[in-house]
Amino acid sequence: MSMSMRKIVADLHAELVRYNLVVWTAGNVSGRVPGEDLFVIKPSGVSYDELTPENMVVCDLDGNLVEGEHSPSSDTAAHAYVYRNMPDVGGVVHTHSTYASAWAARGEAIPCVLTAMADEFGGEIPLGPFALIGDDSIGQGIVETLKGHRSKAVLMQNHGVFSIGKDPKAAVKAAVMCEDVARTVHVARQLGEPLPIPQDDIDRLYDRYQNVYGQRSPR
């Protein structure tokens, strides 16, 4: 396998640190290996300072270790389930970021009251079920919640956030934006009710952002 996905995944963990989405070793990024039934993921319990392309772990889509000297992340089964069941997903991120996890601890979806949420998530950030680690429960909860939903992030009850994307960078962006809007909407609600955005305005914002924003086409 080429080194490039190992490097991409290793490097992207620095974004979780930069945006304060993780403490100690509690969060992980994975990326599907293009053209193969494999994904690269963080080794379990290794600190972010020590991550290198070399110590990343490669697993098959059942979460079995294929390559690497370390044990894979304890969240590997959830990542694997997503890759098996959502073929368009090329990257998965998991964090316990503070504000998103606080919404998850109360079992509440984050309402769409910011244009930036409409842009990125196309509506609310939904709540997934309470699920224990150790089997496919978490993965099933993620997939059932996100399938057919515009949002690329799901709050897992009493747990934290999983986000997905076409590649690992897009999944990291969704994790960063999820915590940002989780915090802003939380702060807004501390002193009253945020104003709703009408659904057709949410639709227009989402549609525009997905098709116009950034440097997609040369001009």
Add this chain to the structure above:
Amino acid sequence: MSMSMRKIVADLHAELVRYNLVVWTAGNVSGRVPGEDLFVIKPSGVSYDELTPENMVVCDLDGNLVEGEHSPSSDTAAHAYVYRNMPDVGGVVHTHSTYASAWAARGEAIPCVLTAMADEFGGEIPLGPFALIGDDSIGQGIVETLKGHRSKAVLMQNHGVFSIGKDPKAAVKAAVMCEDVARTVHVARQLGEPLPIPQDDIDRLYDRYQNVYGQRSPR
């Protein structure tokens, strides 16, 4: 066109990062080119780490791309509208900074209960309308709210903040101070009502700060 405004605008984005006003690529600075009907603005969707004088974009006052290999910020139309309609404005900044955006999500102006607010903004930081991206709505909302107002910052409902200044640095300062007072007044109100400052004291503070503070005249 001289390189200097490109460099000023590129460099000032680091202040948005330093003061935690932005995540990912969600915020932008622009600066009017002295003596020309042009302004320099951030390219769309490019990360703050990668900004250089060379990849800044130059637009005319209708927001059309004049110079640069990247697409301009998706907020370019709003910046252009401000430059067209407020000839004294030399810099514009847009962010989704957390506390200011939280006031905006509730649709509330920030009351002037801090001497630092009286100094910098001369009173409350006002609320502008809800407006969709894609035409002149946002620019009109900014200009109608700020014209004839002492405040150099406006909270756009459910969206974020726009700030203006005689040059890009002054607009960045207004963005930084806006988030700072948005946070302090929010925190104050979490545990009760802040004490009001009488209007004539606000007037005196504003007048003094605009005329005495800093290193304006040699002594």
Add this chain to the structure above:
Amino acid sequence: MSMSMRKIVADLHAELVRYNLVVWTAGNVSGRVPGEDLFVIKPSGVSYDELTPENMVVCDLDGNLVEGEHSPSSDTAAHAYVYRNMPDVGGVVHTHSTYASAWAARGEAIPCVLTAMADEFGGEIPLGPFALIGDDSIGQGIVETLKGHRSKAVLMQNHGVFSIGKDPKAAVKAAVMCEDVARTVHVARQLGEPLPIPQDDIDRLYDRYQNVYGQRSPR
């Protein structure tokens, strides 16, 4: 005595700084010297920037200075009491981290409403008594609260946090995770009641994390 425990203890203070658990000089790490009735601790009132293996202080288990040119931390008696009475403890950390200290100021234990709390602490983070510095009161409060409890951290009323571990790094991890969950549960409760996690699920999570997580066994 070998230099290694001095270096480990000196270096771990950087983690308290990195995770914003301390300001100025208000927090300390200690580590038991393997095979000896001694522990290494921070010197009193010395800033984190200036800590080196050489200026660490060595004390006996009664808290008497054995080696070092500086006075030991003013919290030395509490650390010593823990080492005397909990022979499996190899590291102790004390901080006034904001959110944990806020729970302590109200005299409330932190309820277990996050899977990460169940993993690391096996349930709530308990409250210890109000105790004055100057004799064994603080040490007794720590030991009486933590003995027979799964939690490796205790909130000392109106004071701050003490955490323990098999070695200093494990105690620092407990201090970091304690503040992280103290903050997340606080934020959750600001807008309503977090959902409880059933006790048998807490038990399963704790059991799994203590036995499966990380890189403990080669594979």
Add this chain to the structure above:
Amino acid sequence: MSMSMRKIVADLHAELVRYNLVVWTAGNVSGRVPGEDLFVIKPSGVSYDELTPENMVVCDLDGNLVEGEHSPSSDTAAHAYVYRNMPDVGGVVHTHSTYASAWAARGEAIPCVLTAMADEFGGEIPLGPFALIGDDSIGQGIVETLKGHRSKAVLMQNHGVFSIGKDPKAAVKAAVMCEDVARTVHVARQLGEPLPIPQDDIDRLYDRYQNVYGQRSPR
């Protein structure tokens, strides 16, 4: 005049930045020149990155510029008043740090509900009057509030914090600790009432900390 107090004052501003007590240029440190009726203070409106021993400003105790090419801080009159009227004070710090300023905006003293507050401040952090900049009103408010009070910090209503110390470093420490306890007590009160600490325990803690803590006497 020796360079040393210029360097001390210039360098200590980095601590205001490190502990997030200031944004832009809104905060200042001064230090009395030993043996002379002079003090060194920050120049007005100069950013923290650009402060050097050379661009510090020297004033007499009436606040008149004695040495330096820049205008002195706009808060110079308040610093000067303190030095004139509190001969034991060797350093003064002013900030608009968020949590302390929030208490000041509501016009509330910070109650002593943390042992760290008892240690450093010997009780509550008191509230001073609302006062306008431009004459001796702020200085008088500081001195009248702090004279005969154990606290080395005062919350000036609707404004921010002033702190004092035997030297500039002690005044900076008081500013850092003031914001730290302002934040912790705020967070505690968000979810209920913090438990009071009995006055005689506050007295014991204060007495011990002032006489025992740190590296004051060689041993």
